Each structure stands twice: as structure tokens, then as C-alpha cells.
Amino acid sequence: MNKQDVSAVKMTALNCNVYYNEKQAIKDVTIDIRADEVTAFIGPSGCGKSTFLRCLNRMNDTIAGCRVTGDIKLDGEDIYGKAMDVVQLRARVGMVFQKPNPFPKSIYENIAYGPRIHGLISNKTGLDEVVKNSLQKAGLWEEVKDRLNESGTALSGGQQQRLCIARAIAVNPEVILMDEPCSALDPIATAKIEELIEELRGRYAIVIVTHNMQQAARVSQKTAFFHLGSMVEYGATTDIFTNPRKERTKDYITGRYG
């Protein structure tokens, strides 16, 4: 990586290890995540890609017995350091989950919740604006603008997932983590999410975990291949898929296992 790239690096992990009690789930992962790119984590089930993703906004804190060592930095600031406020970190590093999980509240409330708890906006008009803006960015505005008071859980699966993305966007994050965001969706909804990721690229650093190698190839610029808790290979997506350096990567992307 050359020098001019350094300014665009949003998050870095250095010799990151994760343990669940005694069992090591992530082994010595070092990676740079750039602000203007989509980074995809691929690998077979149980390889640790989701676990590593959850380290990036400290969602692993909620799991008992989970321990993280090594350095993970956001804009050069240690996210596991004493100075880092975890609540603020999660606002800056948003997350979208595998299964759409809208709150059982209205569509409006789903979006307004984040800005409200952080006190970003206090007046009604400002909040309306944020709701509209976030839904527009998530490509959901046209579909729901007439029924903002309906329950978020009444939407279709794909709409729910875009609602969750809008919800994450509403708190103005710098990084968005997506944990297999399309695995519970049909192909059409998947295509919409992929389009959305393409549109959001550049505005937010995006990290996406996916099982679907075609998806990684379509949406990402950088790909990291995880296997058995280690990051086997990391590089430009085109290189990983056309010219993998490691034998294990090659076996995986050619479908020999996984």
C-alpha cells in the first residue's frame, strides 16, 4: 500500500485475536479498511468473518466470555481504549444484521430513534427531514412515504432490511458494517440492496460479510478471505477472484469446499 492511500484508511486492525472463553475464534488478523471502498469478508461458515466484523463496533462486548486482543483503530483512535466511548463508537460505526430486525414500532420511529437518543436533532421538523433523507438514501422513501406511521414489521423482508440500513444511516455513521444483509432475502430484494450498497459507496466506508461469492465480486473493491479464524488473503477483489495467491483461496472460490 503506497503513501497516498494512508489518508483514506478508515479503520485498521493489527494482530487482532478474539477468544470465546478458551477457544480462539480469530487468529492474528491485520487489515486496513478504506473509507471510499466496499470491503467484503468471504469464507465458509464458522470461519470467523462475522465475529471479526462484530469486533469493529464492539458488538462482541455483549457476548459473555468474549475477549479481544490486538489493536483496532478508527481514524487512528483505539476503539478498545479507555478514551473511546462505546456508545459513540456504535453511532459512528453502524451495523446491519443478517436478519432484518426493525423495532416493533412505526417506520418513522424506527428511523427517528437513533437521532433522538443521541440528541442529534430535537425539533420535529428537523427529525422529519432526517427521516425523509435517510429513507431516500436507502431507496425506500417512495415506497413508504404515505405510511410512515405503520409498523416497521409490516414491511416485506427486503423493505425491512432497507429500513434497517436507513436506520443506521440516520445517525450519520462513518462506517457501515453489514453482516450477510441479503441472506434472508429473495434475489430481487438482494439486487436492490446491492444497488443501494453501490450508491452508498464513497459516502460511508462499507464492510460486508457475505456467503455469496458473486455478491462479493459484484459489490466490493477489496475482499478478505477468512478460513478457520485466520485471514488467508486480502487484496483487491479482482485479484482475489481472478488471481488468488494462496492455494486455499483458490480452492474456495473455485468451489472445492465451503
Add this chain to the structure above:
Amino acid sequence: MIEDHQTQQVPTNWRDAAMQQRIKKRYAAEKRFRLFGFTTVIFALGFLVFLIGDVVLKAFPAFTAAEIQLSVTFDSTAFGLARTRADIDAAEYGAFIKAGLAKRFPEAQNRTTKRELRELVSEDAERVLKAAVEANPDLIGKTKVFWLPGSDIVELYVKNQLNAKGVVGERLASDTMLARLNSAQSNGELRKTFNTRFFSAPDSKHAELAGIAGSAKGSLLTLFVTLLAAFPLAIFTAIYLEQFAPKNHLTDFIEVNINNLAAVPSVIYGLLGASVYLGFMEMHRSASLVGGLTLALMTMPTIVIASRAAIKAVPPSIRDGAVALGASPLQAVFHHVLPSAMPGMLTGTIIGMSRALGETAPLLLIGMVGFFGDIPSSFNDGTAVLPVQIYIWASATERLFAQKTSAAILVLLLFLIIMNATAIYFRNRFEKRW
């Protein structure tokens, strides 16, 4: 190998007699099972109908009271010249009733028959007359016809429950008494009314005057204290144990203990309440405050267990979603987990409260059993509660109390039905789907 192959080739003969037999047997087994199930349901239903029907039939007469017509003269000499409030208060209304009765039944001359005369009218008649004079002092010196509350004998008579046969001395009414009742009846001087007193009066030693209001209010006050003490405590315990407590031996120990507490016989809680609230804290004996706090001890584990189950049933993804937006754990719980778990928590609470409502044993130990002739007006007043009232009336000897017992059971059942209906309403109203 070839043989194997061949046996596989032979198609199953579904028309085979043995096969038909097997199929028939299978259907028969299913039919038998259904029949057994149906029979048990009918059996249970029959018992329920019998129980409710029996209670309702027995309770029904308790909702009517008897009144006897009597012409009463308010002798002005009994009131003094000024006819002040104090005079009206001090007047002997019993004497007016006696005089009225003597006039109506002039044949009563000796002491026994005169005493029997007085037994026609309830004690409460004096209060009725006094209230009439208080409302209208012009009545003094005049004569007016009143419908006065009849005694328990009159009440049984108008309900055709007074046993007129049998040996004199073993039955409630003597021959002269019966003769008077018959004459009053044929003159139209007896009537049945709706028994409002049953719903407005406290317990009484006189069966015809005893009402449910004292113990019903006692139950309400007690349950209110129970709810106030147990609900917040139990909810916060459940939230803490489920969402915040570290998983270690201490919390395991607490968990096991809470589960055990729910299974402790309720009488033990009565002993605990007696020694802690009465012995140590020296609170008022028999008071609804003490009763409520004792029942709160008993109810809390039930609510904790139900609430924890309700919290557990909220998908963790809801909490994760909030946390990932930067909500603090407390915000995630109070903004998202708690509202979703609330219907379940409320259902559990009301089920716990229903159990507390029907509880007798622990309350006996803190002195809530006994005669309380007043409707409690504060949490510190001694009072009975509905189940204890039922217990007291059921062991009373007067015939009328048997009806009142059934009526009190009906009132208790009504309370329970209302509470359980509320629980069902909340569950359906707030149920969330994911």
C-alpha cells in the same frame, strides 16, 4: 443378493387381509383415543357446570332480603321539647318498634311471646327509623307505615326455607311465630326486595345484616398493596437477572432460590409476614397493609419467573438493533425489550395477583381472620378478605350464612374472572409479532 432384489420388486399388497386388519386396528386406536379424550373433557365440563351451578343456585337467595310492614308512632315524649339533633340521636327507636309490634299483634301478652315479637324485625330497623326522623323531624309525634328490614326468620320464611315441620324447640320458629308470619303474609305485610345491603354492608353477627363490602374492600386494599410492593420489585429483579447480571455462581444461586420460593407453601409466607411485619416492624395486626406485604412476598417470585420468560421471548435481534445504533444497554432495555415484554409481564402479574386474591392460609397467620364489623377505611384498619370471609361464613351455624357463603364465592369468582379477562385483553392487545 438376487433374492433380496426380488423381494424388493414384489409390490406391497394393500388389499391383503392382514394389511386391512392392521389399517382397521390403526383407525380403531385413533377413534378410541379421541373417545377417551372427549369423555374426559365432558367429565371435567360436567364437574365445572355442577360446581358453578350449585354455587349460583345456593347464592341466588342471598340476593333477596325480606321486609316487614309496620306502622310506627314516634312518641313525641321520647324526643324532648327542643327536638335537637342530640334528642333525635338519643331517642329509643327500639321502643317505637316494640310498641308498633305490640299494636299489630295484640295477642302477645306474656314475656316469651313479646320477646318473640321483637325477633320479627331486624336490628337494623332502628337505624332506618332514626334516618327517617333525621331526614324529616316533622315525623315526631306522628304515625307512619314503614317497610322495615325483617329478621333472619322472616327472611327464611319469605324464601320458603323456614322448616315449619319438626319438633318445636328444634326448629327456628315456634308455633306462635309461624302463626304471626302466616297472618302477616296473608295481609301482604311481608315482601321480598333486592338485597342491596349485602353489597354495601360489612360483616355482622346478625345473618340478615351481614354483607360482603367489608371483605371485598379489604381484598381490594390488600391486592393494591401487593401490586404496589411486588410488581416494581419483581420487574426490576427480572430485568436485572435477565439483561444485566453477570453469569456467575451468585446469580445462579439467586435464580435457583427464586424458583424455589415460587414453590414454597403459602402458609410459610404467613409465618414470615407475622414475624417480620408484626413481630419485628410492629405494624398493625390484621391490617390490609400487612396482608398485602405478606402476599407480595408470595407473589413476587411468580411475577419474576413470568417476567423473565417474557423478556427471554423478546428476540435478541431487537436489543442488538438498538445497541448497534448506539443505545446504552439501559436504553435498549427500557426502549425496546421492556415494551415488547410488557404484555407477558402483565399477564404473569395478573396471574400472580389472582393467586394472591384467593389466598387464605398466610392471612390467617397475620390475624386477618375474625369478625370485622366495619368497612376498612385505611390500610391500617383490621379487615377480612374475600376468601377468609367465605371461610368464616362457611363455619357459621345460621342458615342464612350458608347462602351468603355461596354469594361470597360468586363475588370472588367474579373478581377472578375480571382479573383474568384483563390479562387476556392485555395479552391480545399488546402482543407483538416479529
